[in-house]
Amino acid sequence: MSLVTILEENKKICSEIGSSEVEVTVISNWSSEIYKEYILNAFLVSGINPKIKFIFTDFTENYLTKFSINQIVLVLNDIGYLVADLHIRQASLSQIEINQVIERGYKLIDAISDASSRCKLLITNNFSSTLYSENIFEDQMPIDEIANKLNDHIRSKELMYVDIKKIVENLGISQAKNYRDIYSKMVPYSPSMIEEIRKSIETKIAKTNGKLIKTIILDCDNTLWSGVIGEDLIDGLRFRPKDRMHSAYSEFHHLLKYLKSKGILLALSTKNNAPDIDEILKDPDFIFDEHDFVSIKANWVEKYINIIEISQELNLGLDSFLFIDDNPNEIASVQTFLPQVATIKVDKNFNKFISQFKKELNAILPISTTTKINATERYLVETKRNQVKNDLSWEDYLATLNVKISYSLSPSIDYERCSEMTRKTNQFNFTTNRRTKAELINFAADAELDLMQIEVSDSFGDYGITGFMEIKSERKIKTVEQFLLSCRVLGRGVERKIIDYLINEFLDDSDESLIIKYRPSAKNVILGEFIRGLCSCDFDPKRQQKIIYHRKENRWTLKPE
Amino acid sequence: MDVETRVKQLFELITNEKLPDDTGNLEVDDLEGWDSVAHMNLILAIEEAFSVTFSESEIELTTHYSQLIEITNKKL
Numbered sequence: 001m002s003l004v005t006i007l008e009e010n011k012k013i014c015s016e017i018g019s020s021e022v023e024v025t026v027i028s029n030w031s032s033e034i035y036k037e038y039i040l041n042a043f044l045v046s047g048i049n050p051k052i053k054f055i056f057t058d059f060t061e062n063y064l065t066k067f068s069i070n071q072i073v074l075v076l077n078d079i080g081y082l083v084a085d086l087h088i089r090q091a092s093l094s095q096i097e098i099n100q101v102i103e104r105g106y107k108l109i110d111a112i113s114d115a116s117s118r119c120k121l122l123i124t125n126n127f128s129s130t131l132y133s134e135n136i137f138e139d140q141m142p143i144d145e146i147a148n149k150l151n152d153h154i155r156s157k158e159l160m161y162v163d164i165k166k167i168v169e170n171l172g173i174s175q176a177k178n179y180r181d182i183y184s185k186m187v188p189y190s191p192s193m194i195e196e197i198r199k200s201i202e203t204k205i206a207k208t209n210g211k212l213i214k215t216i217i218l219d220c221d222n223t224l225w226s227g228v229i230g231e232d233l234i235d236g237l238r239f240r241p242k243d244r245m246h247s248a249y250s251e252f253h254h255l256l257k258y259l260k261s262k263g264i265l266l267a268l269s270t271k272n273n274a275p276d277i278d279e280i281l282k283d284p285d286f287i288f289d290e291h292d293f294v295s296i297k298a299n300w301v302e303k304y305i306n307i308i309e310i311s312q313e314l315n316l317g318l319d320s321f322l323f324i325d326d327n328p329n330e331i332a333s334v335q336t337f338l339p340q341v342a343t344i345k346v347d348k349n350f351n352k353f354i355s356q357f358k359k360e361l362n363a364i365l366p367i368s369t370t371t372k373i374n375a376t377e378r379y380l381v382e383t384k385r386n387q388v389k390n391d392l393s394w395e396d397y398l399a400t401l402n403v404k405i406s407y408s409l410s411p412s413i414d415y416e417r418c419s420e421m422t423r424k425t426n427q428f429n430f431t432t433n434r435r436t437k438a439e440l441i442n443f444a445a446d447a448e449l450d451l452m453q454i455e456v457s458d459s460f461g462d463y464g465i466t467g468f469m470e471i472k473s474e475r476k477i478k479t480v481e482q483f484l485l486s487c488r489v490l491g492r493g494v495e496r497k498i499i500d501y502l503i504n505e506f507l508d509d510s511d512e513s514l515i516i517k518y519r520p521s522a523k524n525v526i527l528g529e530f531i532r533g534l535c536s537c538d539f540d541p542k543r544q545q546k547i548i549y550h551r552k553e554n555r556w557t558l559k560p561e
Numbered sequence: 562m563d564v565e566t567r568v569k570q571l572f573e574l575i576t577n578e579k580l581p582d583d584t585g586n587l588e589v590d591d592l593e594g595w596d597s598v599a600h601m602n603l604i605l606a607i608e609e610a611f612s613v614t615f616s617e618s619e620i621e622l623t624t625h626y627s628q629l630i631e632i633t634n635k636k637l
Contacts, residue, residue: 368598
């Protein structure tokens with residue numbers, strides 16, 4: 001996006017955004033403030049209203065100790081200014097000087113890593129030495145050696161970072177470097193480069209903020225293969241090793257397999273006859289089989305209707321879906337009827353499409369994939385479970401499930417996974433408080449706050465860590481500040497069993513009541529039914545309120561806030 | 562759109578200030594919203610809008626609003 005477009009977009013979002021300001025500090029050893037509109041934009045488009053403070057310093061470490069857990073911090077340092085005049089003297093540094101700079105860089109990265117556990121979110125960057133060495137010499141230049149070592153060190157830390165090295169490689173040095181302002185104004189990056197940095201920051205914020213692609217819905221004809229079943233027949237489809245286009249389609253298939261291995265779900269929505277699709281999925285030349293897809297819709301209904309059905313089957317929100325199709329009408333129809341669904345149109349030039357798709361991968365891939373169980377397998381188990389459910393009465397069904405729930409308290413919890421769930425879970429989520437790993441570790445130090453991790457299994461499978469709570473103990477009252485469950489364990493009595501556990505086993509003898517906080521969001525309306533069942537009373541899911549269990553009277557009441 | 566009208570638009574978008582009628586002696590820092598960061602953004606926006614490039618020395622010369630218009634016009 002151009003600067004003017006960004007400025008106009010920022011103005012528009014600023015006039016509409018309702019959320020309260022979040023403190024953002026940008027620490028930088030170059031004049032990043034010149035590009036403040038780009039950085040502002042990365043937050044605004046993610047629904048965050050930032051109050052940005054820029055700190056221009058050579059001594060980042062001095063500021064890293066001062067952050068609270070409510071703050072977001074960007075540490076955007078450039079290798080050229082890591083020590084005074086490095087960008088000027090980089091070609092003639094002695095080995096001793098190189099080692100000193102590396103040592104200084106290690107300490108800086110360690111300090112950034114420490115700080116990342118003390119603030120809400122910290123994003124930093126790795127380094128590109130080629131902006132300075134320009135790949136002119138065959139030998140590795142001193143600054144290249146420094147950048148390589150420091151990038152290795154950044155990778156070894158659990159840091160969220162903008163991959164400056166990769167951005168420069170992709171753009172090319174001449175596009176990425178700000179030849180005019182690199183020396184006089186200490187601005188090493190061009191507007192094109194900062195636009196890529198903005199996109200990367202935006203993606204990272206969006207992922208942290210719960211906006212994730214969880215499912216890719218694929219068309220088949222001219223998307224998964226070249227050709228149309230209705231015209232070319234199955235034998236005439238071009239994806240086999242003998243076909244000219246095999247490599248491009250095969251590369252796309254392998255990319256999809258890679259995404260699947262990272263926990264992204266794949267589904268098909270194709271205007272074809274189901275037996276034809278079944279036949280292709282059994283074809284030894286096709287790398288996918290039916291088990292690779294959580295849902296296969298081979299029919300003649302409108303694709304947006306299929307997508308709604310898949311969303312219901314998987315219990316996933318439509319804004320976590322990406323739809324890929326070569327037909328502009330199908331793309332337009334989905335964009336019209338389901339604007340929440342992200343779309344990619346397959347370019348007629350498939351090689352061009354592959355390149356575009358690869359660029360999107362960074363936005364598609366989740367931050368962490370700590371869930372141990374294969375996501376596709378899990379959803380296929382869910383389908384099997386639903387089949388049994390349809391055949392039995394509710395009581396018989398629950399009895400056959402043999403649901404087991406285990407609870408762990410901080411510090412013996414998987415902070416990464418719990419943080420991931422706060423970011424990804426939208427529906428059965430009482431307060432929708434997004435938490436970073438650093439925040440949770442910080443909370444665990446509070447003696448009055450228990451973090452509870454919930455694991456669920458049943459006779460169909462082990463669902464792993466699928467629930468999380470934050471429970472505050474104060475003056476004979478236990479308050480559930482946060483309660484969420486992954487939708488994949490709902491509908492088998494798990495949620496009620498957890499409440500029973502809290503009342504019967506988690507409350508101390510001295511506790512008089514249990515309070516569960518509820519704050520409405522655009523997506524947690526499904527809680528309405530559950531809370532009505534729990535309290536046996538009217539419940540308005542649009543109002544923020546407390547759900548209170550009075551131990552003495554053994555009854556529930558609601559208190560609006 | 563002529564240079565003066567477009568630069569005025571960009572100026573007001575970036576600085577959040579209404580351009581005074583008399584811009585004869587108007588220079589950077591005369592208005593609260595026209596600081597050095599806003600000035601660099603104005604240069605970047607003019608470069609984008611007219612597909613021109615300012616050299617370092619030209620940027621140093623364009624501290625007055627009238628100079629911005631003059632140099633931009635010369636480049637077209």
